[in-house]
Amino acid sequence: MNAYNFAYLDEQTKRMIRRAILKGLAIPGYQVPFASREMPMPYGWGTGGVQVSAAILTPEDSFKVIDQGADDTTNAVSIRTFFERTAGVETTTKTSEASVIQTRHRIPEDPLIEGQILVYQVPIPEPLRFLEPRESETRKMHSLEEYGLMHVKLYEDISRHGHIATAYAYPVKVEGQYVMDPSPIPKFDNPKLGDMAAIQLFGAGREQRIYALPPYTNVVSLDFEDHPFEASKADHPCGLCGAIDSYLDEVIIDDAGGRMFVCSDTDYCENRQAAGHKGKDAA
Amino acid sequence: MQTQTLSGGFEDPAIQSAHAFRGIMEAMARPGTLQTISGATPPAPLSPAAGCVLLALCDTDTPVHLAGETDCEAVRAWLAFHTGAPTTGSTHCMFAVGTWDTLAPLSAYQIGTSEYPDRSATLIVECPALETSGATLTGPGIKDHASLSVPDVQALQSNRALFPLGLDFILTCENQLAALPRTTEVS
Ligand SMILES: [Zn+2]
Numbered sequence: 530m531n532a533y534n535f536a537y538l539d540e541q542t543k544r545m546i547r548r549a550i551l552k553g554l555a556i557p558g559y560q561v562p563f564a565s566r567e568m569p570m571p572y573g574w575g576t577g578g579v580q581v582s583a584a585i586l587t588p589e590d591s592f593k594v595i596d597q598g599a600d601d602t603t604n605a606v607s608i609r610t611f612f613e614r615t616a617g618v619e620t621t622t623k624t625s626e627a628s629v630i631q632t633r634h635r636i637p638e639d640p641l642i643e644g645q646i647l648v649y650q651v652p653i654p655e656p657l658r659f660l661e662p663r664e665s666e667t668r669k670m671h672s673l674e675e676y677g678l679m680h681v682k683l684y685e686d687i688s689r690h691g692h693i694a695t696a697y698a699y700p701v702k703v704e705g706q707y708v709m710d711p712s713p714i715p716k717f718d719n720p721k722l723g724d725m726a727a728i729q730l731f732g733a734g735r736e737q738r739i740y741a742l743p744p745y746t747n748v749v750s751l752d753f754e755d756h757p758f759e760a761s762k763a764d765h766p767c768g769l770c771g772a773i774d775s776y777l778d779e780v781i782i783d784d785a786g787g788r789m790f791v792c793s794d795t796d797y798c799e800n801r802q803a804a805g806h807k808g809k810d811a812a
Numbered sequence: 813m814q815t816q817t818l819s820g821g822f823e824d825p826a827i828q829s830a831h832a833f834r835g836i837m838e839a840m841a842r843p844g845t846l847q848t849i850s851g852a853t854p855p856a857p858l859s860p861a862a863g864c865v866l867l868a869l870c871d872t873d874t875p876v877h878l879a880g881e882t883d884c885e886a887v888r889a890w891l892a893f894h895t896g897a898p899t900t901g902s903t904h905c906m907f908a909v910g911t912w913d914t915l916a917p918l919s920a921y922q923i924g925t926s927e928y929p930d931r932s933a934t935l936i937v938e939c940p941a942l943e944t945s946g947a948t949l950t951g952p953g954i955k956d957h958a959s960l961s962v963p964d965v966q967a968l969q970s971n972r973a974l975f976p977l978g979l980d981f982i983l984t985c986e987n988q989l990a991a992l993p994r995t996t997e998v999s
Contacts, residue, residue, distance in 0.1 A: 535826035541871055544869060545873065586830065743952040
């Protein structure tokens with residue numbers, strides 16, 4: 530461990546990120562600019578989340594990393610190993626035992642509790658980016674709460690598809706003020722964003738933004754009176770644990786193209802199986 | 813240079829800064845909770861908690877305003893040696909430290925701009941006592957409501973009215989701190 534700075538980043542960089550995190554918590558949903566550093570991994574690997582984790586971890590933490598709900602992808606394993614080596618933290622795959630969870634694309638199924646921190650890897654922090662590419666303009670739009678275009682875009686979905694087709698990174702409004710991109714989580718996870726007991730921190734490395742949701746913050750998915758928001762998921766039980774309330778991935782199980790639906794949150798699924806729950810495809 | 817200047821910093825800066833920051837972050841994320849924070853022994857009149865906040869968050873990039881009795885040779889020298897932070901007046905500071913009365917008037921500090929509301933000062937308020945009783949707090953970070961001894965309800969309400977602009981406060985007393993971000997409704 531001595532070959533590294535604690536948690537890899539130098540102290541001045543961590544202070545800068547820490548100050549950004551505090552302002553993010555004080556202004557929920559607002560994107561705080563920060564000077565992102567080169568990390569020893571490519572941008573697509575969640576360097577924003579990694580920098581946020583580096584700024585908040587203490588040696589006593591128990592650290593979990595999930596990638597689409599799974600702890601065992603190359604990306605998740607690399608980030609876990611990185612902080613084992615550089616910060617000396619314990620790592621875990623159990624949601625209930627983790628004090629800090631870094632995530633790409635999911636919120637764990639089990640409700641998080643006070644004392645836990647969820648760190649999101651964010652590719653594109655600006656929810657208005659696809660409407661307006663210029664940063665100077667999106668900043669102005671946020672400051673004027675000029676979100677009409679956003680609603681127009683969602684409504685176009687409805688007229689084209691009969692429903693809002695946006696399934697991931699579904700925009701939310703925070704404390705009635707800022708429209709925020711919750712990162713590419715499925716909209717199934719959106720209802721967990723609000724009133725969560727844990728602290729939620731969002732880091733975008735390439736775009737150099739940090740934003741945050743304190744616990745128990747009011748977060749509302751954008752919708753319309755005649756088309757209320759729906760947190761949809763595949764209409765199946767989990768093939769392994771039989772859960773009917775979890776977000777599912779469709780996986781191919783044999784050469785004949787056989788498929789089954791399984792919980793994307795592997796820790797949740799394993800806990801249910803260990804407790805004796807069985808799905809129709811379980812061995 | 814006095815020995816007092818050289819001592820009283822973090823002995824293990826990376827680890828102690830990480831611990832101090834987590835306490836500050838928990839406080840800012842959960843207004844009305846008290847966090848115990850340790851590791852710094854700054855010169856009087858700074859409290860250990862205020863000293864920890866300065867060590868954890870300040871450096872050459874953060875102008876600090878020393879208000880009232882904190883603006884003394886011992887504190888100036890200690891802050892310069894351990895953080896390198898330049899001192900400045902209330903108008904241009906990113907952090908300020910002092911008692912509530914000496915930090916006044918709040919209108920002197922930067923509250924951010926509509927496009928960059930984060931460019932606002934954080935005030936470290938040295939309090940004679942810090943208790944989870946007194947004013948009622950509601951807002952982000954608070955489940956239903958919380959209680960906290962606050963210096964001035966009316967001034968905090970005026971600050972809340974500026975949202976999303978405004979000042980953020982870290983209240984310190986001995987080795988404890990609490991925080992009041994601009995979002996907190998105080999009554
Ligand atoms: Zn399952």
